[in-house]
Amino acid sequence: MMVQPQDSYLITKVQTSSPGELTLMLYSGCIRFIKQATVCIEKHDFEGKHLNFVKAQNIIEELHSTLNMEYEISQQLSSLYLYMNELLMKANTKLDVEAADNCVQLLTELRDTWSEAMKTLK
Template sequence: MRKINLQAQYNYLHTKIQTSSPGQLTLMLYTGCIKYLKLAVQSIEIHDMEGKHLNFVKAQNIIDELQSTLIMEYEISKQLYSLYTYINEKLFEANVKLDVKSAEDCIQLLTELRDTWAEALKLISNGEQVGV
């Protein structure tokens, strides 16, 4: 029964990703990164070093993906690139030094980015102009 549930979840997520717009995919990446960072913090708190490392690496991979999709001809992309570089450095530090504060700072930054992105998507879907 468990195998069927996992397959159903995989199929659902696969379909969701395949049918999402680039904006929705970015929102999902932010949400996933925040989730993995929270799991990394929990792993630090319970002294699960394998879980800590695994979740930090997953979060860093998401940041790398967000960074790789930037179109560098726009000023906002250059600013985001720098911010993502900073976040990745803080995550590396948090992973190596078991630094919950650095991880929580990154969670806060990513939450603000996710919430801003979600608001922009709402405005776009309502036909409003979004100034960048």
Template sequence: MITPQEQYLLRQVQTASPGELTLMLYNGCIRFMKQAETAIKAKNAPVKHEYIIKAQNIIDELQVTLNSKYEISSNLDNLYSFMKSQLVRANISMDTAVLQNCIELMTELRDTWAEAIKQLKNGQVSS
């Protein structure tokens, strides 16, 4: 049985544009990294591991969606690979500083993406 919250999320995903879906991935990744950080502070290794794996899975999905015909895709791929390696490091060492760096990087990407979507909706982006 699907909960009302799951129904709402499903509806959001089904009606979202590709840009909005990417924004949802960024938001989910940030949320999971913050939850992993909380678990590290609570010294809860199994929960920390679960959330870091979820964040890595989202980064994998972001990498798969990159379009290699754009030069920025190579840069993003390198950044995503770096973040995944840092998440492995944070997972092994229980290092919140490493995790915080990943959160900051992903937040900057998310904010840039959100601004691009906003400009596109307002017709401010030229092709």
């Protein structure tokens, strides 16, 4: 299998990013997949909808699995990630664009807060 130049760039970016930068990339990717799924709903592309929602759910599951539950903030994020996963399942099975939009809103707030925290630490 031949690696495309844009794939090589992405692989290098992931391999050289800090854990904080990787988290930011996961938030952004999840938002992108949910928005793509919403477009697929509007186009009646149900296979594309499902594929993109599953990708978003996989990211949420990855974020959830990396939490250190010794910290209170991790327990709060755990509840939030579980809620977002429920929203994504609802959006996927019931074609609920509002549930998807709510998830995008939550993820955007998390991403922006995470980005600001990273700037503060530099």
